[in-house]
Amino acid sequence: MELNFVWLIxxxxxLCGWAxxxxxxxxxxxxxxxxxxxxVAYPPxxxxxxxxxxxxxxxxxxxxxxxxxPNSFIYNLVSRYGKTGIYKTHLLGxxxxxxxxxxxxxxxLTNEEHFEPGYPKSMSLLAGRKSLHNISNVEHRxxxxxxxxxxxxxxxxxxxxxxxxxxxxNSLDEWACMNKLFELFTEMKxxxxxxxxxxxxxxxxxxxxxxxxNLFYDYFEGLLSKAINIPGFTFHKAFKARKxxxxxxxxxxxxxxxxxxxxxEHEGKKDMMDxxxxxxxEDGQKFVDEDIVIDEMLRTTNLFVVFREAKVxxxxxxxxxxxxxxxxxxxxxxxxxxxxxxxxxxxFNPSRWDTNIKAKRGTFLPFGAGSRTxxxxxxxxxxxxxxxxxxxxxxxxxxxxxxxxxxxxxGLMFEDNCLAEVTKIP
Numbered sequence: 001m002e003l004n005f006v007w008l009i010x011x012x013x014x015l016c017g018w019a020x021x022x023x024x025x026x027x028x029x030x031x032x033x034x035x036x037x038x039x040v041a042y043p044p045x046x047x048x049x050x051x052x053x054x055x056x057x058x059x060x061x062x063x064x065x066x067x068x069x070p071n072s073f074i075y076n077l078v079s080r081y082g083k084t085g086i087y088k089t090h091l092l093g094x095x096x097x098x099x100x101x102x103x104x105x106x107x108x109l110t111n112e113e114h115f116e117p118g119y120p121k122s123m124s125l126l127a128g129r130k131s132l133h134n135i136s137n138v139e140h141r142x143x144x145x146x147x148x149x150x151x152x153x154x155x156x157x158x159x160x161x162x163x164x165x166x167x168x169x170n171s172l173d174e175w176a177c178m179n180k181l182f183e184l185f186t187e188m189k190x191x192x193x194x195x196x197x198x199x200x201x202x203x204x205x206x207x208x209x210x211x212x213x214n215l216f217y218d219y220f221e222g223l224l225s226k227a228i229n230i231p232g233f234t235f236h237k238a239f240k241a242r243k244x245x246x247x248x249x250x251x252x253x254x255x256x257x258x259x260x261x262x263x264x265e266h267e268g269k270k271d272m273m274d275x276x277x278x279x280x281x282e283d284g285q286k287f288v289d290e291d292i293v294i295d296e297m298l299r300t301t302n303l304f305v306v307f308r309e310a311k312v313x314x315x316x317x318x319x320x321x322x323x324x325x326x327x328x329x330x331x332x333x334x335x336x337x338x339x340x341x342x343x344x345x346x347x348f349n350p351s352r353w354d355t356n357i358k359a360k361r362g363t364f365l366p367f368g369a370g371s372r373t374x375x376x377x378x379x380x381x382x383x384x385x386x387x388x389x390x391x392x393x394x395x396x397x398x399x400x401x402x403x404x405x406x407x408x409x410x411g412l413m414f415e416d417n418c419l420a421e422v423t424k425i426p
Contacts, residue, residue: 025052026051026052028052029050029051029052029053029056029090030050033090033095034050037313043315043319043320043321044320044321045088045320046084046097046316046320047082047084047088048087048088048089048098049077049080049088050090051090056089056090056092056096057073057090058092060073061073061091068405068406069406070333071333071334071337074098074100074331074334077089077098085099085100085101085103085104086098086099086100086101086104086316086320091327091329092120093121093226094326094327095323095327096327096329097310097326097328098328099328099330100331101335102335102360102362103317103362104317105335105362105365105369106362106365106370107316107317108308108328108330109308109330109365109369110369110370111370112370114310114311114312114314115308115309115310115314115328116308116309116311117307117308118307118308118327118328120227120307122222122223122225122226122235122238123223123224123307125227125235125239126219126223126238126239126242157378157379160199160379160382161382163198164195164198164382164383164386165386167194168191168195168386168387168390168391171187171191171194172390172391172394172422175187175395175422176395176422176423176424178421178422180421181400181420181421182420182421183416183418183419184397184419184420184422185414185417190213191387193213194209195383197209197213199379201249201252201256204252208248211244211248212245212248215241215245215248216241216245218237218238218240218241219238219245220238221234221237221238222234222237222238222239223238225238245293246293249293250293305329305331305332305333306329306330306332306368307327307329307330308327308328308329309325309328310322310323310324310325310326310328311324312324330365332365332366335363335365336363336364338363342363367380393425395425396422396423396425397420397421397422398421398423399418399419400416400421401414401419404416404418
């Protein structure tokens with residue numbers, strides 16, 4: 001009897017010990033980060049959970065991503081702390097505030113005086129110091145003005161349309177000729193990458209295209225990884241891919257310069273790289289080669305959040321304070337899926353736009369807002385428009401598993417990569 005009693009006491013002590021360790025570890029980040037500013041911050045810091053030491057809440061975010069619903073991380077915060085639209089947390093190694101209402105998202109994106117780019121270290125290192133994501137607001141305005149015409153100008157888009165139409169039509173015909181199921185998402189990624197490759201640097205051979213595509217996927221996966229440049233880590237693989245991409249694109253740049261000097265017919269066969277090579281600022285200075293490689297690669301990245309950092313302590317509408325130096329995630333993905341803004345947001349319903357009523361400010365942010373709005377938004381819309389035009393008029397799609405579960409890997413997709421069959425309409 002005494003042994004059983006001693007055993008119960010030991011088990012109880014062990015459980016209490018584990019409970020205390022759990023309680024202590026869950027509060028380390030709160031004490032360290034919030035404790036330093038909480039007493040002096042007015043208005044108070046947003047509600048939220050700072051997570052575990054070092055890890056923060058990354059495990060919870062990754063779980064939501066793997067489940068195919070990144071917004072469920074926000075829904076969990078809403079259920080715990082109410083629909084405040086602003087929450088504190090700890091992500092990617094930094095104390096962070098998430099904003100997720102139209103008003104707050106737009107406020108952060110358009111307030112250059114108090115917010116600056118705050119992208120993760122991995123993205124900053126892989127992008128390079130002169131990328132659109134890293135430069136100051138003043139530099140960004142200058143660079144944006146210089147590259148807008150080569151990317152989205154009428155003359156440039158008139159050139160790109162030919163590339164895009166040819167690739168889209170050929171790809172759709174190939175799919176229809178397969179007469180079998182294939183992974184539509186995998187093929188769509190290939191088509192989009194081929195479009196961007198041709199638009200950016202013209203026609204390349206199959207070997208170069210395949211190599212560039214594989215390297216870019218490795219590079220892309222490392223953008224939000226832990227910046228550990230040691231073999232075996234995602235960031236190291238991405239960093240190696242970046243070096244190889246630079247070599248390939250540098251070689252193409254060199255060939256274009258040689259051809260431009262000797263080929264008079266080249267004038268009518270330009271791509272985006274050609275146009276960017278010709279851009280000059282007020283002082284007659286042209287882009288250095290790395291600016292032309294790297295900026296375009298980063299332009300094609302698209303996330304469901306935008307990263308900023310508070311330059312000073314700032315009061316958000318008089319209700320909460322964002323401390324200086326904290327990261328700010330503009331989580332516009334949740335805005336696009338808010339049933340109070342869009343009826344049945346999970347449904348794909350193009351007719352919701354038939355009324356010609358423009359979305360209210362801050363409720364539609366696929367390309368960001370303010371002076372740092374994605375300069376390639378018109379080009380992206382052009383690609384989508386051309387693809388849908390030819391697809392809807394001439395082809396039909398039969399999906400094998402319409403109820404296939406979703407997953408998230410830098411974008412929402414079906415678990416089976418949308419196994420489907422495409423046939424041509426007679």
